[in-house]
Amino acid sequence: MSRVINFSAGPSTIPLSVLEHAKAEFTDYKGHGYSIIEISHRTKIFEEVLHSAMARVKRLYGFGENFKILFLQGGGSLQFAQVPMNLMTKTGYAEYANTGNWTNKAIKEAEILGINHRVIASSKESKFDHIPEVKFSDDADYGYICSNNTIYGTQYKTLPKCKCPLVVDSSSDLFSRPVDISSVGLFYGGIQKNGGPAGVTMVAIREDLLDRADDTSTPMILRYKTQANADSMYNTPNTFGIYMLDLMLEWIENEIGGLAKMAERNEQKTAILYEAIDASGGFYTGHARADSRSLMNISFNIASGAEVEAKFIDEASKAGMIGLKGHRVLGGIRASLYNAITAQNVKTLVEFMNEFARKNG
Numbered sequence: 001m002s003r004v005i006n007f008s009a010g011p012s013t014i015p016l017s018v019l020e021h022a023k024a025e026f027t028d029y030k031g032h033g034y035s036i037i038e039i040s041h042r043t044k045i046f047e048e049v050l051h052s053a054m055a056r057v058k059r060l061y062g063f064g065e066n067f068k069i070l071f072l073q074g075g076g077s078l079q080f081a082q083v084p085m086n087l088m089t090k091t092g093y094a095e096y097a098n099t100g101n102w103t104n105k106a107i108k109e110a111e112i113l114g115i116n117h118r119v120i121a122s123s124k125e126s127k128f129d130h131i132p133e134v135k136f137s138d139d140a141d142y143g144y145i146c147s148n149n150t151i152y153g154t155q156y157k158t159l160p161k162c163k164c165p166l167v168v169d170s171s172s173d174l175f176s177r178p179v180d181i182s183s184v185g186l187f188y189g190g191i192q193k194n195g196g197p198a199g200v201t202m203v204a205i206r207e208d209l210l211d212r213a214d215d216t217s218t219p220m221i222l223r224y225k226t227q228a229n230a231d232s233m234y235n236t237p238n239t240f241g242i243y244m245l246d247l248m249l250e251w252i253e254n255e256i257g258g259l260a261k262m263a264e265r266n267e268q269k270t271a272i273l274y275e276a277i278d279a280s281g282g283f284y285t286g287h288a289r290a291d292s293r294s295l296m297n298i299s300f301n302i303a304s305g306a307e308v309e310a311k312f313i314d315e316a317s318k319a320g321m322i323g324l325k326g327h328r329v330l331g332g333i334r335a336s337l338y339n340a341i342t343a344q345n346v347k348t349l350v351e352f353m354n355e356f357a358r359k360n361g
């Protein structure tokens with residue numbers, strides 16, 4: 001079997017061993033005579049999978065007893081609205097750091113909902129090429145950041161510390177490194193980049209925040225508390241997605257050795273690509289400022305222009321490397337080096353890049 005190297009920004013590549021595991025038990029789950037996708041979520045068999053995935057999330061990040069893990073639907077995009085709907089108090093205000101497309105969308109939802117909010121930091125003036133300094137007010141209802149900016153390829157090196165609850169959109173660096181959760185009130189991410197297929201959003205929420213939503217105006221389905229009380233089964237959850245997430249987290253825990261090891265691996269492989277860009281004599285130029293470079297998404301351009309970039313993407317695809325086209329708002333090339341990408345995959349890309357630069361430089 002020949003698998004391509006998939007640098008897609010999401011949904012994205014999954015370790016072959018995880019796919020093989022799912023394949024092996026797909027039609028007959030652990031000898032029960034049915035597939036995991038064919039049974040009720042209310043069975044002990046599914047609940048074991050659900051609780052295993054929840055426990056793994058807690059273990060990996062170190063979320064304590066005072067956190068609830070939820071598996072929701074609606075993607076990161078629903079969280080843009082669900083966060084203010086649940087965390088705003090009647091008289092309070094929220095603060096946002098604007099670092100690109102995904103925070104812009106979150107801010108837009110706050111505007112539509114008419115909540116009292118302000119943008120306290122932004123890197124818009126320099127085309128979101130860096131992470132600005134972020135300092136949230138002590139008494140804000142919450143401070144909102146996106147820890148990794150999938151399009152612009154920037155990432156917080158560490159999460160900001162604050163007294164107000166920190167809300168983190170970690171959709172594109174979920175399960176990729178350990179983070180300091182001491183300020184975190186709510187931590188979320190769609191799992192489709194580092195944790196399995198699309199369709200599940202992981203939300204870790206501090207229990208004391210569950211009571212903030214206004215029961216008279218927040219629909220039941222949109223209250224975190226509803227899902228927390230129902231063990232994420234108020235409505236039928238994405239059973240297959242949660243099953244795949246559990247397998248992915250098992251891979252991170254047992255094959256890789258946890259988030260610190262995952263981060264080490266990610267740092268090593270990303271360095272290979274950044275070094276190649278920096279050593280290309282200006283043929284390739286990275287978008288992100290060096291101090292804000294992402295370990296997950298590397299967005300870069302070819303100085304000679306869009307036509308040569310299109311040729312690069314086409315030739316890479318013929319050489320078995322896909323998903324390299326940059327997001328439409330930035331153009332150029334983007335290589336997403338999520339957890340399942342190996343150092344060898346990156347070396348193959350770099351060999352191709354060096355050869356391409358030699359021929360087209």
Ligand SMILES: Cc1ncc(COP(=O)(O)O)c(C=O)c1O
Pocket residue numbers: 010074075076077078102146148149150169170171172190
């Ligand atoms: C950082 C970030 N947040 C939010 C989203 C939106 O996620 P979804 O498409 O699952 O709603 C994305 C999508 O790629 C993302 O990269």
